[in-house]
Amino acid sequence: MKPSISYRGFLLFENQVNTHISVSYFALYLKWLLNPFIMKQLRVFFLIGISVLLLHSCYSVQFKVSNGQAEPCDTEREDWLSGYCVRELDTVVKVGTITKENPINIKDCESGALHTVEYRNTFGGILLYLVTFGRKRQVKIKYVCIKESN
Amino acid sequence: MATTTITQRTWWDTLHKNGRFPLKWFLSTKLEKKEYLPNAIDRYNDAAKEIQRLLKQALDSGEGFRAIGSKWSMSSIAHQKDRMHFNSYMNIKMAISANEVHANSPYKAENLFFLQCGNQIKEISLYLQEKGKSLKTTGASNGQTIAGCISTGVHGSALDVGSVQDYVVGLNLIIGPNAEDILYLERESKPVLNNLIPKKLRAKIIRNDALFNAALVGLGSFGFIHGVIIEAEDAFLLKRYVRKIPKETALKLSDTLDFKNSDFKIAGEVDANGKPLRPYHYKVFINQYSKEKDYVVEAIYKKPFDPKYKEKYGDPIPFMKEFVYRDLIYLLIRISEKFPKAIPKFVKALSNTILPKEEKPIVGRLSEIFWDAGYQGKAFACSFGVDHKNASKALEVLTKLTRDEGPIPGIFAMRFVKKSEATLAFTKFPITCMIEIDGIQWEKSKKLISLEEYGKRMIEVLQQHNIPFTIHWGKNAAWNFPKLAKHMFPENSEKWTKARSAILSKEMAEVFNNDFLRKLGLDTYHEDDFQHLIASL
Numbered sequence A: 001m002k003p004s005i006s007y008r009g010f011l012l013f014e015n016q017v018n019t020h021i022s023v024s025y026f027a028l029y030l031k032w033l034l035n036p037f038i039m040k041q042l043r044v045f046f047l048i049g050i051s052v053l054l055l056h057s058c059y060s061v062q063f064k065v066s067n068g069q070a071e072p073c074d075t076e077r078e079d080w081l082s083g084y085c086v087r088e089l090d091t092v093v094k095v096g097t098i099t100k101e102n103p104i105n106i107k108d109c110e111s112g113a114l115h116t117v118e119y120r121n122t123f124g125g126i127l128l129y130l131v132t133f134g135r136k137r138q139v140k141i142k143y144v145c146i147k148e149s150n
Numbered sequence B: 001m002a003t004t005t006i007t008q009r010t011w012w013d014t015l016h017k018n019g020r021f022p023l024k025w026f027l028s029t030k031l032e033k034k035e036y037l038p039n040a041i042d043r044y045n046d047a048a049k050e051i052q053r054l055l056k057q058a059l060d061s062g063e064g065f066r067a068i069g070s071k072w073s074m075s076s077i078a079h080q081k082d083r084m085h086f087n088s089y090m091n092i093k094m095a096i097s098a099n100e101v102h103a104n105s106p107y108k109a110e111n112l113f114f115l116q117c118g119n120q121i122k123e124i125s126l127y128l129q130e131k132g133k134s135l136k137t138t139g140a141s142n143g144q145t146i147a148g149c150i151s152t153g154v155h156g157s158a159l160d161v162g163s164v165q166d167y168v169v170g171l172n173l174i175i176g177p178n179a180e181d182i183l184y185l186e187r188e189s190k191p192v193l194n195n196l197i198p199k200k201l202r203a204k205i206i207r208n209d210a211l212f213n214a215a216l217v218g219l220g221s222f223g224f225i226h227g228v229i230i231e232a233e234d235a236f237l238l239k240r241y242v243r244k245i246p247k248e249t250a251l252k253l254s255d256t257l258d259f260k261n262s263d264f265k266i267a268g269e270v271d272a273n274g275k276p277l278r279p280y281h282y283k284v285f286i287n288q289y290s291k292e293k294d295y296v297v298e299a300i301y302k303k304p305f306d307p308k309y310k311e312k313y314g315d316p317i318p319f320m321k322e323f324v325y326r327d328l329i330y331l332l333i334r335i336s337e338k339f340p341k342a343i344p345k346f347v348k349a350l351s352n353t354i355l356p357k358e359e360k361p362i363v364g365r366l367s368e369i370f371w372d373a374g375y376q377g378k379a380f381a382c383s384f385g386v387d388h389k390n391a392s393k394a395l396e397v398l399t400k401l402t403r404d405e406g407p408i409p410g411i412f413a414m415r416f417v418k419k420s421e422a423t424l425a426f427t428k429f430p431i432t433c434m435i436e437i438d439g440i441q442w443e444k445s446k447k448l449i450s451l452e453e454y455g456k457r458m459i460e461v462l463q464q465h466n467i468p469f470t471i472h473w474g475k476n477a478a479w480n481f482p483k484l485a486k487h488m489f490p491e492n493s494e495k496w497t498k499a500r501s502a503i504l505s506k507e508m509a510e511v512f513n514n515d516f517l518r519k520l521g522l523d524t525y526h527e528d529d530f531q532h533l534i535a536s537l
């Protein structure tokens, strides 16, 4: 297929070119919009747009105590938790109509104390919360315990 | 019983990813729970037994064994290809009471603390804080273990204090699997303990200055340091100022450390005659690519402790700290490899976040001023020790090299540290100026030399200019440079290998060897009779 004319930066191909030059500019625009190639391009833009939106609704917040020693580990992480024993909790908690959940018990800190918590919010989590009217809540956290003292 | 988890590995790396080094076994020992073994000495002895069992395993299988701390060293000093032991959970802390102190000891019992090897600087500071005490100095941050610190010689910029090893006054070493292989070592000239504690530890006492000084900065190769005794001091405050001062003033101060007669004066930090006081800490930051007329300097003054310091001066620990995105840094580095000329621009752009800002003075404890480390990604650091009288000359030589044969994605700083008595301390000059370049690792490209080549050139230019130097054992360098150890420590390198041979059996010396030691020729074993060295029992 030989490229023929270009329209707003997109190449249009010969068998797609509008030969009725006399039709209105709007019709031309509509036709351009509906042609499969442009549709594909728009889909890409749409997907990028949605992804940007999703990314923006996905964030994390980190907390750490300043007067405690985090539990160290020999890990290969490169992020801000490098060198620490990082535990992860990824679950969905359910809330009943007349009951409310108690705090999630963290049992694996031998020192009995938390040093760092990273809470992550995702688009999926928000969606789940919305469609279940708040009855299901996604919990995604990373945490580091305080090092056991001796 | 203390328990050790042993995992099979194919490789291991430092915190800042300076390797990938081959490894067979990774070991990590956890102490028995307090509820089953409540007495700290019992738990400590139980751990000693476990370490001896692990040493026997290594010895029997003809393999090496190396204790590691927080793996903060960027050289390969902590690496051993067979067995690496993570000490961090071995963190017993004990105060020493007056009846346990030697009759001729110059130390006050209230300042003496027994720390197991895996205690990290931050937890030690918190522990001492509860007792109204403080460490005398630390590095710029607080994640290293006490045994890791002394094994390389970690320093801050405490001009008249020294390095971490300089307040360690007693060492408990495990040098093999047998009953007689537990030693308690201290200086004969400054004894610390009578025989009560060593007896409880079932340790043989050796009081000998030469052996103690050699074992103090032991490069991980002087046996397993199970515990140390430190001398702490009463809690104090530090007041930190950051100023931009003319380069000439900053450099003249570096060469002379004559604060009293310097133009660098901070209001309020003067004596009765209005002359500037000598700070506790002095550090100069240098962007070698900048043509600015000023350097940023950090001066810290020691103050008596005041429990109301936070109310008066605010909290020294920021509510939140900002860091440059790691991915952004990596991207800049990738670009730099292709277009090295961009490096000075990147360094300038990042210098606002790297360099401390001139703000109102911060007041806090030592552990709050030298706080948690930030960046955790791929990094390098090269650090040379020179006599402070040669500070400006050495800085000129090294920064010129960095501009002419680089540019290198890093920034220089100078810190100043009092001489250490340790045989292989890189702080060997009366006051050593540590000239350091810290930055982000890069890949060699057609236009950019490699870190190895850069490290080699740094040594060469210092040698060409006849500037005597040492290198920080825990930092990046051309460690395979011919006769490097001998060049840095003409007499002391042999004193050290002899002392090591006196303490360790030939078989155990081999167990505690690693490639780092071999590269430097510090693995030499002397078969002579060294009984005279351990005569002062």
Ligand SMILES: Cc1cc2nc3c(=O)[nH]c(=O)nc-3n(C[C@H](O)[C@H](O)[C@H](O)COP(=O)(O)OP(=O)(O)OC[C@H]3O[C@@H](n4cnc5c(N)ncnc54)[C@H](O)[C@@H]3O)c2cc1C
Pocket: B015, B016, B066, B067, B068, B069, B070, B071, B072, B073, B074, B077, B078, B079, B087, B117, B138, B139, B140, B141, B143, B144, B145, B146, B147, B148, B149, B150, B151, B152, B153, B154, B155, B156, B219, B220, B221, B222, B223, B224, B225, B226, B373, B472, B473, B474, B475
């Ligand atoms: C973010 C950061 C900041 C730093 N700041 C400074 C600074 O301000 N000043 C400074 O001087 N350095 C600094 N360094 C370097 C670092 O502090 C030193 O290399 C230090 O030795 C690392 O201690 P570690 O506990 O991580 O020990 P490792 O790096 O794990 O080991 C160091 C050595 O200690 C030996 N070792 C550890 N435990 C034992 C034991 N129980 N028995 C025998 N040998 C043992 C190891 O075998 C090895 O030889 C910094 C490094 C980083 C990553």
